[in-house]
Amino acid sequence: MQITSKLPSVGTTIFTTMSQLALEYKAINLGQGFPDFNPDPALIEAVHQAMLDGINQYPAMAGYPALRAAIASKTLARYGRRYNVDTEITVTSGATEALMASFQAFVHAGDEVIVIEPFYDLYIPAIELAGGIPVTVPMAAPSESVPYYRVDWERVEKAITNKTRMLVINFPHNPTCTLLQPQDLDALEQIVEKHPLIILSDEVYEHLTFDQKEHLSLATRPRLAERAVIVSSFGKTFHATGWKVGYCCAPAILSTEIRKVHQYTVFTVPSPLQAGLAAYMQDPATWERLPAFYQEKRDHLHQGLQNTRFTPMPSEGTFFLLASYENISELSELDFAKHLNQNYGVGAIPVSAFYLEPNSAQANHRLLRFCFAKQHNTLDQAIERLKKV
Known part of the structure; x- marks a missing residue:
């Protein structure tokens, strides 16, 4: 049977790819944006x-x-x-x-x-x-x-x-x-x-x-x-x-x-x-307390990354933080994210994945996105692995 796809350019998403790699290499998944803790x-x-x-x-x-x-x-x-x-x-x-x-x-x-x-x-x-x-x-x-x-x-x-x-x-x-x-x-x-x-x-x-x-x-x-x-x-x-x-x-x-x-x-x-x-x-406290709750996690990861060769960038909102690996490697963002997953056991998402042309020079600024909506123990384990990079 011949199928004409309505979305011929859509394949496996970067989130699925990096999550699968995290499972394969038993990596700590700071890539996909979901908490590793339960609701209230x-x-x-x-x-x-x-x-x-x-x-x-x-x-x-x-x-x-x-x-x-x-x-x-x-x-x-x-x-x-x-x-x-x-x-x-x-x-x-x-x-x-x-x-x-x-x-x-x-x-x-x-x-x-x-x-x-x-x-x-x-x-x-x-x-x-x-x-x-x-x-x-x-x-x-x-x-x-x-x-x-x-x-x-x-x-x-x-x-x-x-x-x-x-x-x-x-x-x-x-x-x-x-x-x-x-x-x-x-x-x-x-x-x-x-x-x-x-x-x-x-x-x-x-x-x-x-x-x-x-x-x-x-x-x-x-x-x-x-x-x-x-x-x-x-x-x-x-x-x-x-x-x-x-x-x-x-x-x-x-x-x-x-x-x-x-x-x-x-x-x-x-x-x-x-x-x-x-x-x-x-x-109203159910949402009013969220900024302080997540800021503590953001600060925890930000401070931890300062003890690595990564350079954390300001995060004004969301439960993500960008970090530069400019001082570490000249690999493209996708290749470096795979390298980090396979060799150091930490999953992250290349920012280039959020561009229409992810392989272009305009999409690659040597930045990775890390999710800090995690328990402190999870973040600490990831930081210890990132210190080895």
Whole structure:
């Protein structure tokens, strides 16, 4: 049988590849972004109680009402934006489904979608499945004078054409660990004033920001919120990535179209998980304590790497940290990541994997991404191995 693939360029993802190598070489996996510890027992108990209370059948298609109400309350308190519980908030099967449904809802054949590079690996295949054309705009790479990635918004605007349907942004940014600044939101406001596009804002790490810095959601600016689909993830927020529960907030005119796709993709999301999350979120401390919790882990890995030949870079948010191996090797990022896995027993992800052309010189800055959402014992073991490099 002959099959014509809709995604001919998609093979095994870098996350699968590096995780398989980690298993093969018994490496400590600091590559794939998932915690190696359980969610809060109180959250697990809330989900269990929901099951015992009989909340086990289909909930509302758009999401369990109490959970949508909790999302609305949190979003209003944090960002000052009041989303309508009935028409503007949709609970999805992870942030992945929220993103995929948004692309399917708004991107038509031949539409261009601007993606800032490096980018989360879901975006390009999702755009292509919708019949769209991805247009990548690279961030300015770190330098000695500016040791972090940053967006060139003038370059973003120059990429906009009369075919541009959507702009995808992702902050706190994976993989570069940077946050939006007020001037970034200013630039975005100028762009939406001049161009009739939708912004898909992937904000799954919204609660993981450090050094007293706040995440500047697009929901904080009315002119942006009116044109934006804002996506978040309970898996990232509450250490439960395997539960696959996320959500998106958008004006009713946009949410209506997203729900059409959502209804015929998964219809709805497991009811006891939603009910348990709704009960757990009644205490704002459940997300307010996350920055301090993860900053301790970030600092632990950052300090440990300073005792190696790696050079850790600033991480403003997410549960990742970039480190340079410029003083160690001239291998490409992929080859060095494999070398580190096979010979030193530590798994990491090459930042080049988040580029459209991962083998190009423009994608290789001798940087690896490490995940610090791990127990201290796991991080300590990895640091000891990295000291031998």
